[in-house]
Amino acid sequence: MRSSRVIALSAGLAAALTLAACTANPEAAESTSTAGDGSLTVYAGRSESLIGPLLEQFTEDTGIEVDVRYATSPELNALLLEEGERTPAEVFLSQDAGALGSIANAGLVSPIPAELAGLIPAGFTSDDDSWIGVTGRARVIAYDGEHLTTETVPDTVDALTAPEWSGRVAFAPGNASFQSFITALRVLEGEEAAAEWVDGIAANAPILTENNLATLDLVNSGQADVGLINHYYWFERAAEVGEQNMRAQLEFLPGDPGGIVNVSGAAIMKGAAGDPDALAFIEYLVSEDAQRYFVEETFEYPLLPGIDAPDGLPALDSLVNPELDLADLESLEQTQQLLADAGLL
């Protein structure tokens, strides 16, 4: 029948196209020559309003134009994995180490030169120089300042599985920083203790949110008494509405797995290996100027030794848990399985 022949032809064309797409060998991205071409493509998993001025300063100082693609780190991670070696990105600036580890694991990065990588202390950067840490963010407890005080708020997360906290604790189980914290719990207290905590908190009627900001909003509006977030979200919000108007207050957790420091970092993509523009950018991120910028504008911890932490924050060394590889993906998958089994993911 003639119409069916036409249908078969068109369907065959469509199928052929998609098959070609599936089996096509990825071509290597055009690599820039050893002489920089004066422009850099960056995928930034951070907010434009926060780091935009920093990138403009970089362009002013070095004359290198920067094309920035802004999205969330998870979306950029999915995008980079999808693009593979054909990515136009030359540098990936990520808000969490897990995304960097994921890209490194897929073989899409080129190593950071040793002299740059060595600037950041171990424990805050990759083990194998596949990415470099740029800023630190401490896990904290945000608590409702109208109902609780710093004495009544626990200074260890273990206490939150007690029945008195039922229905009062909020966190984002899908958030990379929360999952790093669970991984830290597993490493520092052992698998059994961590599983007990996860089951305990899941049975304690937790308030599950999408991200740290939503968690902070809940505490700030009195909908939750306690929230597990990263410290700098509080300062971001305080800068917008005024510190005196913040209902939520922060409790740091020195020495407790609940208070670990996650890092944001950057990686050079494989296609930009040896590109002097990319190296200049990485160098700039860990330079004193940029580190001070992060302290003043985003209230994060600087990772370059010798730069002072933001005012009012406990010193970085009091919070550190150095036995942790923040980008260990295998470990991350086990953490996610643990959370999934408890019904949280």
Next chain:
Amino acid sequence: MSPTRAARPPRALLAAAVVACALAAIPLVYLLVRVGTAGLDDVFAVFGRPRVPVLIGNTVLLAASVTLTTVAIGVPSAFLLARARLRGRAAWAVLAALPLAVPSYLAAYGWLAALPWMQGFWAAWFVLSLVTVPYVTLPVAAALRAGTTGLDDVARTLGRGPLAAFRLGTWPQIRPAVLAGALLVCLYTLSDFGGVALFRYQVLTTAIQQAYGASFNRDYAAILASLLVLLAVAVVIAEQFARGRAARQFGGVTGPARQRRVRLGKWSAPAVAVLAVPPALAVVVPVTVLVVRLFEAQTLRAFDPTELIAATGNTVLLSAGGAVVAVALALPIGILAARYRGRLVRAIETTGYLALGLPGIVVGLSLVFFSLAAVPALYQTAFVLAFAYGVLFMPKAIGGIRGATAQVPTSLEDVSRTLGNGRLRTWWLVTARLARPGIAAAALLVAVTAMKELPATLLLRPTGTDTLATELWSRTDVSAYGAAAPYAVTLLLVAAVPAFLLSRARAGAGELDEATA
């Protein structure tokens, strides 16, 4: 409504429809590939997760309840707009269409800021219903305007009451429009992320986003998305089944169209409430909250008007491009579905609708995959983004084009053919001209939705290009609500333009003056 032909569809039309369908199926092929790489073990492991049945249950519950609510509000609203004696009818029509301009994430954010204790199923149901009512109101109002009350009158003379007369006479005329609108609402609710996530209601889309977010394992996300596609397939097939029966029951309008306007009398106040309250809640509350936050903000980050203008320009151009692509893709499918029947036609139509049930991030990633493989030179250009909008929102155009084409009598086309015009020329001279209002309405609907789109835009836009939606997102992401307010207001104003035009769209055909009724 004209009867459909029994003949086979012409080959060219069928081929065009199949190509359009294949392009629209790119996200589905992508999902198949990803699920394929996952392997059977992983697929079964996913179903073993305690949360998955909860997610599926929540998703179905939300979709069903929102659909029923919008039909319950939309049909009476449409009736009031089209058949009741109403002062300031044009203004009410505009108000009814206005919620189209409000993105679900913006409405949710506004309500959450106003009532911080809003959360869970009721909050998600409430906000999603508010912003999707126009999807039912507009097509049903158009169908009512194009219909006739003659059959109602016949039923009354036979002794039936007014409600029974409505059920017997008018309902069969508007049932396809109600079903089409309900289908769009249902698919939209299945695929929505922003509005639901803010209220912490766990559905498949929030889990998919989380899976892409922290799992770094795209296979799990793809499996969840496939579940969503299965739900969408079920919904689309159900609508086709229901619509099929409607067409069989109701052959065509006999006699000239006549319409009698209904006096409201003591029902005036409730009528005004039905027409005024949902749009007001959908539009006024978020805007007010944003403006209040604007004044509360201590640090208004530097506001750059050129950024706003550039973003506005990009939004308008990209959504116009998306509308063109969507209409181009939907035309063959819509014409095919309007004029011809059969399993193949139904299959093509079903496939065309499925992308609407998927969250934007899945469609975005599928187009990254496809464009890098097939047309790498166009990757991260405006063309791919406009194409993405077209693929995403083509289903919204199919219903409108199908309805508009179905209303053109085939006898006119036959006359044109006997005068020696070929099929294409007939279509251009006769059908397209008469169906133009419906096609334009379809394009406007796609445009207004594309203006609000966020996740696929973030993935596919040319690096450095911003739309109003992405600018709004990048500011609210860091609590810079003061800086976000101008963008939110501009987005609402810009999207209100096609919504306004949609409210004035007329389907044509016999509206008699009430004096002759």
